[in-house]
Amino acid sequence: MKKDAKAGFATRAIHAGMRKDTVYGALTAPIYQTSTFIFKDCEQGARRFTCQEEGFIYSRLGNPTLMMLEDKIANLEGAEAGLCFSSGMGAISSVFWTILKAGDHVVADSVLYGCTFALLSHGLARYGVETTFVDTRDLAALKKAIKPNTKMVYVETPANPTLKIVDLDAIAKLVKGVNKDIMCVVDNTFATPYLQRPIELGFDVTVHSTTKYINGHGDVIAGAACGKLDFITQVRLFGQKDMTGSVLGPQEAFLILRGLKTLQIRMERHCATAMEVAAYLDKHPKVEKVHFPGLKTHDGYEIAQKQMSGPGGMISFEVKGGRKAGAQLLDNLELCSLAVSLGDAETLIEHPASMTHSTYTAEELKEAGIPEGLVRFSVGLEDAADIIADLEQGFTHVK
Ligand SMILES: Cc1ncc(COP(=O)(O)O)c(C=O)c1O
Numbered sequence: 001m002k003k004d005a006k007a008g009f010a011t012r013a014i015h016a017g018m019r020k021d022t023v024y025g026a027l028t029a030p031i032y033q034t035s036t037f038i039f040k041d042c043e044q045g046a047r048r049f050t051c052q053e054e055g056f057i058y059s060r061l062g063n064p065t066l067m068m069l070e071d072k073i074a075n076l077e078g079a080e081a082g083l084c085f086s087s088g089m090g091a092i093s094s095v096f097w098t099i100l101k102a103g104d105h106v107v108a109d110s111v112l113y114g115c116t117f118a119l120l121s122h123g124l125a126r127y128g129v130e131t132t133f134v135d136t137r138d139l140a141a142l143k144k145a146i147k148p149n150t151k152m153v154y155v156e157t158p159a160n161p162t163l164k165i166v167d168l169d170a171i172a173k174l175v176k177g178v179n180k181d182i183m184c185v186v187d188n189t190f191a192t193p194y195l196q197r198p199i200e201l202g203f204d205v206t207v208h209s210t211t212k213y214i215n216g217h218g219d220v221i222a223g224a225a226c227g228k229l230d231f232i233t234q235v236r237l238f239g240q241k242d243m244t245g246s247v248l249g250p251q252e253a254f255l256i257l258r259g260l261k262t263l264q265i266r267m268e269r270h271c272a273t274a275m276e277v278a279a280y281l282d283k284h285p286k287v288e289k290v291h292f293p294g295l296k297t298h299d300g301y302e303i304a305q306k307q308m309s310g311p312g313g314m315i316s317f318e319v320k321g322g323r324k325a326g327a328q329l330l331d332n333l334e335l336c337s338l339a340v341s342l343g344d345a346e347t348l349i350e351h352p353a354s355m356t357h358s359t360y361t362a363e364e365l366k367e368a369g370i371p372e373g374l375v376r377f378s379v380g381l382e383d384a385a386d387i388i389a390d391l392e393q394g395f396t397h398v399k
Contacts, residue, residue, distance in 0.1 A: 009076065009194060010264040017071030019064070031254045032064045060241060065250040069257050070224070073214070076193040076263075078200050079226035083236050084253060088189065088209025089115050090246025091223030095207055096120075096152075098231070098239035099183050102128030104151040109136045109166060110368040111159040113187065113209075114352070118359035120154075133368070136166045137300075139174055146178050156187040157196075158304075161316050161352040161376040162369065163291040165300025168307055172202025183231075189213070189343075194267045196308045205231065212343030213313070215259040216266050220252045266381065270313030270343075273387065274379040278315050280388050286325070286395050288318040291374075313379040314342060316352075322373035325398045326351060330375065332397040335382065335390040342378035347387050349377050 007015070021030060037056040039045035047053035056062055066084050074082030085091040096119065100106065108120055110133040120131040132145045136155050146153075153175050157166045172184050186198045188206040192213045198206050205227040208214060215222060223246070225235060240246055271294070278292035290297075293304035294311030304311060319325040330338050336347040340356050350356060353365055353372050365372060379387065 012075050013072070013194075013263050014261045016075035017068045017073075019068060029065055029068050029254055029257050031250045032059075033250050034063070035059050059250070060245065060247045061236070063250055063253070065253045065257075066248055069248075069253045069260075072257065072260060073193070073208075073210075073224050074226050076260075077188070077206055077226040078193070078197050079206070079228075079232075081229040081232035082224055082226040083232050083240065084210070084248040084256075085223035085225070085240065085244075085246045086248050086252075087221050087246060088113075088187075088207070088211055088223035089119070090240075090244055091207045091209075091225045092116055092187070093119060094235050094239035094244045094246055095185060095205060095225050096124065096239075097243040098235045099152050099185075100124065100129050103149060104129050105147045105149045106131040106152045106154060107136075107142060107145045107150055108133055108154040109156065109159065109164075110134060111162050111164050111370060112154075112156055113160045113189075114357040114359040116154075116156075116187065117357075117364075121364075122359075135369070136171055137164070139167075139170060142171065143174060143178065146175070146182070150179070150182055152183045152185055154185045154187075156190070157307075158190045158293055158300075158312055158314060160187075160190065160314075161357060161374060162371075163190075163293055163298070163300075163314060163316055164369075165293050165298070165303045165307075167303045168196075168198050168201040168203055176202065190312055190314050191308055192263060192267060194264050195271075195310045195312055199226065201307060204228070210256055211341065213267065213270070214263065214343075215256045216263065216343060216345070217255070217259050218341065218344035218346060220255050220259075222248050222252050222256060266345075267310065267313070269381055270379055271310035273381070273384045274311060274313045274315055276384040277377070277379050277387055277391070278311075280391070281315065281317050284391075284395065286320050286398050288320045288373075291316040315377045315379060316374050317377065318371050318373050319375060319398060321398065323351070323353070326373050326375045328398045329391075329394045333390050333394045335386055336377075336380075336394075342376075344378065345381040347378065347380035347382060347390075349375060352376050 070082040
């Protein structure tokens with residue numbers, strides 16, 4: 001395929017970034033399961049190390065199977081370049097190491113995936129990087145939090161686990177208006193580039209846990225970052241190569257390339273089923289509150305309509321009776337699996353306060369607006385009626 005931005009999303013998810021196998025004509029991407037690459041002579045080795053000649057050196061610096069995946073994800077995100085990692089946290093930490101140094105300041109939204117929150121609040125704080133957590137829906141609070149040494153603004157939307165929606169276009173405009181050098185970084189894991197393309201909305205960098213929807217089959221841990229070629233090259237040659245070493249294996253890259261072929265149809269189905277499940281939960285007498293960007297009652301509904309092409313497959317909700325009642329539901333589901341992670345074919349359900357967000361103290365959860373009894377639900381690809389029937393029988397155990 002020509003790298004033609006005019007081709008549709010589904011076509012690009014299948015064909016973008018792929019290189020024809022000129023040796024054997026294999027249809028699917030060969031898995032270049034090699035740590036290193038042979039140089040013709042010393043001259044060539046030296047030229048490759050000084051970037052005077054294109055070509056592979058060692059798989060921590062690049063690999064042909066990964067290159068196809070990186071080009072494909074960048075194409076889907078509408079970015080100049082992409083880079084893959086051995087986990088979402090590998091992507092996030094490699095990007096942070098590249099942007100930040102001691103003495104710098106970060107403004108981050110208060111609702112983040114638990115390990116990202118830990119990296120900023122417990123990890124980077126030890127190395128002299130200060131973070132101010134604010135609710136970035138409040139643009140005045142965001143503006144007030146920016147300091148002369150602010151180097152990065154970091155958000156998730158929809159956010160894990162509350163499904164909070166923040167206005168990417170408004171945030172990018174505000175931040176760049178204050179200081180155009182501040183890097184705007186967003187975790188696009190929940191939306192995927194099919195539903196939301198933050199770079200088109202003025203963000204500099206997107207990061208992903210490709211463990212989730214992008215791979216979509218629950219069999220890989222991986223991450224990605226996309227942005228301008230210059231920046232992604234810095235992440236490749238510093239953040240990833242020297243700081244984290246968080247390099248994806250070719251076998252995993254192959255599985256993600258396979259998963260991506262069906263991203264669009266999977267996301268359409270996740271969205272449609274999640275709409276049905278959210279409507280069911282919203283009317284349920286044992287449910288206190290449903291958080292889902294596809295419901296008109298969600299406070300981010302209008303912004304989601306503007307910046308996303310669908311609500312996604314993640315729902316969170318509060319069971320009447322709080323944490324104890326939530327546990328009675330979770331412990332009694334049969335089709336839905338009690339497990340962290342998300343974006344898989346199987347419906348997964350978990351309790352953020354004691355699992356994915358246990359890095360927040362009870363006080364931090366309260367400050368961030370993450371309810372203690374919140375349940376996070378990743379709607380899978382099963383029939384909506386079966387998921388709802390399982391919830392229905394689960395709720396009979398909630399006393
Ligand atoms: C929104 C979000 N970002 C990042 C991560 C980290 O990804 P990984 O588990 O692939 O390191 C997760 C994991 O759950 C996540 O939900």
